[in-house]
Amino acid sequence: MTEQHLPPGLIGARVRRKEDPRLLTGRAQFVDDVALPGMLEAAILRSPHAHARIVSVDVSAALELPGVFAVITGAEVAQACALPQPVIWRLIPDQRMTDLYALAHDKVRYVGQGVAAVAAADRYVAEDALGLIEVEYEQLPAACTLDEALADGAPLLYENWPDNVSCRQTVPKGDVATAFAAADVIVSETITYGRQMGTPLETRGAVVSWDPFTDRLEAWLSTQSPNLARDLLGEVLGLPVERIRVRTPDVGGGFGNKFDFYGEEVVAALLSKRSGRPVKIIEDRLESFVANAHSREQRIEVEVAAKSDGTITGMRGTVYGVLGGQLSTVGIGPCWAATVLMPGPYDIPNVEVTVVGVVTNRSPYGSYRGWGQPKANIAHERIVEKLARELGMAANDVRRKNLIAPDKFPYPSPVFYYDSGRYEECLEAAERAVVDRGWAKRQAEAAKEGRSLGIGYSFHIEISAIGPSRILNQAGLQHSGFDEESVRIDSTGGVIVRSGLSAMGQGIQTALAQVAAQTLGVPLDSVTVLTGDTETNPYTGYGTGGSRGAALGGGALLRASTRLREKVLRVAAELLEASPDDLVISDGRISVAGTGVGGRSVSMRDVGDATYRRLDGKLPLGETPTLEERDVLDPDNTAFSYGTTAVLAEVDRETGRVQVLDYLIAHDCGTVINPMIVDGQLHGGAAQAIGGALFEEIVYGPDGQPLTTTFMDYLIPTASELPAFETVHLTTTADHIPGGFKGMGEAGTIGGASAITAAIDDALRDLGVGVVQLPITPPRLLSMIEAAEAGGTATDVEEQS
Amino acid sequence: MTSLDVTMTVNGRTVTGRVEARRTLADFLRKDCAATGVHLGCEHGVCGACTVVLDGCTARSCCTLAVQADGAEVMTVEGLADGTDLHPLQEAFWARHGLQCGFCTPGILLTMRELLADNPDPSEEEIRESLSGNICRCTGYQFIVEAVKDAAAVLRASSADRG
């Protein structure tokens, strides 16, 4: 396999982030820090019922409260909008769409659905006014769980549908029936993945100012996808997009939750139009637990056919996505991804996977870092572990037997072409690191003290660099997937990069600055990266999600900067009376190669001056003034990163508590721009994976009431619950991406739960426990342990709550 | 509903204001004192993003009413650097990649400052325990822990110089 080689330099360097000084000193500007003259603050009245018909809404008392400027109801929103809330992922042509508006007007279909909104002098008064709005509901029987929604005679969320199934699609590859008929062994499993969410520490927010005289809209959104949001605001509000400006201030974490387009953005706009004032809506934490995208909740049935030597010949699977009461921006997307990626890194010739999307009286299912892939991963990794137990083999030997070999790339999976990888080498790198860290010895020594330690592995792949626009469109995406970047050198030699990506903590400004600085040969300090304004910055398709920012933005910027460098050399050549081919650039100086220190050279400032200000006799004839290039990268394919996760965990058999003691990721994301940032992304993703495996669950009561609406109940792990993380890196470049970059922003979230469950099984191997429900809370694990000790079925978990 | 006059010192400056009794200290600092480094992550005392120093000890400004802080001395993250010299914790967080989105960072910096004042040479476990009242959703905490260790060493060295 060919590899792209970049000269050593800033690409690959552990440089400090350019974003940090502002963030460290309180000088950042998050959306709640935006304050405009005359700005109002809004609050939304939310449904207390899981399923009810709205009989009447009386806002008259709220309107009379001093300090209230505008009130809007669901019926008024529907009237004011050109279109209902959009669904951009339309992967299944005959999918039933929910087509609801930003606020409910006929029925409410989940607790927390918006019904009316108030704009007032401040948030205190807005909340006072919510208490004065009278809504009469007629409560309806609810379908709060997957089983309730699929039951015969279930209450219908959408009365014009025959049932609660929004969509069903089967994706085949090869001949799965023959594979299963000819199998030496068949193993199957049903896995329940709990409802979880991204919970960025900054909740979502919007500040929108609608000029009622010109119909121009200025919006500040805490969003990962400013261009998408602008286009969708235009569609929903019926405005031409050139009148809409979306600014993205500092974003306090996104994790997919802020990729989606929510009703609050629309409500803020309409309240602004109505009041003639800028309107701010900041979701509070309680609201975030019902109004922000939920995710992960699926029931997954998976089975594989295999030969007795461990070779997997066929896979069948069905994913039931628990979608909630209306489709989110990404529709069936994450559940579909979980389904079509279920074979994962394994070379399985015959596959048949089915996705079923089911609406329930719960909050909508949307984006969360990983986007289906943690569930695909738990399906293939749990079934590999089970197959290994069935065959009496080591799980990693079954993995080795089936991992896609390096010479099989590009590898056709049921839907995607995996571009490149050295999967087995990655697995072995992790195995070696585990030996080096002495886990087996720790496990044996603990056993002597009566403690139960386990070692677990998982292998994951991650789709990144999303993605070829036309192919995404053919698949059903109502948006593009390219990225555009621009780079300019100013009259004093300083570099400005403009990007349509959002800076949300992932260090994109630093990563892009490293790419530009290395390519142009300038110091990192001379590069400024500007993000967060659709009016002045380039267009990025999709948004800052799908692990695409650094790969596609970096690739586009590399190409633009390369062309800009050529122009710099042509101008410098004129100044130095030399040939461009003889020039080198280093640290912002352009000199004739081989002349050494003190030789003839000009600075980037000289070149800037010759290009912008004092051109005569300096700028070569035929060159246009200014130094600016742009590039659009619409890649030929996505790029697949991959990794092995290894976990050492301890199980307390008396309480069911699991403590992760050590954590290791061997990882390959092609050319690394900044290893420190990559490690930080892996750590943070792994922390979310641990949360999802052991702690985090959005729990509903039998009446559809959410029971986890505070940080006291939705348990994000703290520093005391998390281990130290170790990373090992391989580099297999993506040859179709300039620079060879692959994305990796979601990597840590994908394989963590699988490795943790494997470690738990290993710690309890004498009991034959196999974890198939996540999160595996202490009560759940204790009941599995007790059932196994009593000789019952170890996988029967008593459902609580 | 009562409105009251309050006076307090915020990052060394005396501020006075008339506030509703129900106004939280966090809102007063953010909106009335322009201390927008005070962040609201949960408004119920769990995440720690709103942590400030109130009369010398850390406090959750979301769990404190502005009127309770009448007469108090308050420090926010805006008061941490010495002029344009970053505090050793700020330097260490920068060098060690101890932050990503930065939303939790102000509260963590002030909490760690208090830890290092009480315990200049904390173990990793002590750092983690002290950090456990502040939720970071981005980093997985490891680089924060390393940054705190580095900053502790710098602070110990500088106090040894002074001593």
Next chain:
Amino acid sequence: MKPAPLDYIRATSVAHAVQVLAENDGDGKVLAGGQSLVPLLAMRLSQPTVLVDLGGLGELSYIRDESGHVEIGAMVRARTVEISSLIADAVPLLPVALRHVGHVTIRNRGTVGGSTAHADPAAELPAVLRALDADVVVTGPSGSRTIGAADFFQGFLTTALAPDEIVTALRVPKSAPGTRVAVQEFARRHGDFAIVAVFAAVELGASGEIAAARIAVAGADQVPVRAAAAEELLAGQDPSPAVLRAAAAEVAGATRPFDDIHGTADYRKKITAVLARRCLEQALPTAERSSAA
């Protein structure tokens, strides 16, 4: 999440605070550290007409060494108790237990009076007061009275306080010299409210036998639970594994736990026995245990 409109009065004396409460006829609420109350206000789960802030009452901010007991003023911060050398010597269980209360930042503000009056059954301080037979001093319009912890905690967030009374002090009996203490708390995350926590203070006799034990449990009932049967079982016994196991079972037997999203009643009962055993093991020195075993 912003509090509903309310009035605010900064009390100038205990008598003033009581008078305001009496005038508001049950619609007033006492503000001490605010660590539990202010979030409840922000969620509008509590909407008092008036808050009476005790923050200015220096007279309630003291720790006094009395004969036989320590008196702690209601406005003393949890953190102050935690690091007090007087408390560490006289009531060693208290600082060990308070280290489990939230985080330092919470303990910097939270007061002992506030935690006592709030009466969260999962909280540490009420359980310790119960284990040590502390008295709660309360003051109302007709003066002060003293209520034993056993009578003070009446139910979930419910106490013997009248609407116009405030907690002014805690009187905590001193532990015998050499008392061994331990806390075993099971929470999902560090600093969270306990799912179950067990608190023990054990006095050993001259030959290593258990002279007396005091055990209380948080999180396993509507009120903090005193494990009297377990204490009786332990008294006079050598701390053998069998004895500790039997006592732990008695501790669990004394509880009447409830279901919530973090654990069923059944789960709470099971781990109460586990934590009680571990707590006693931790309180008792290894050497004596093994020699007794």
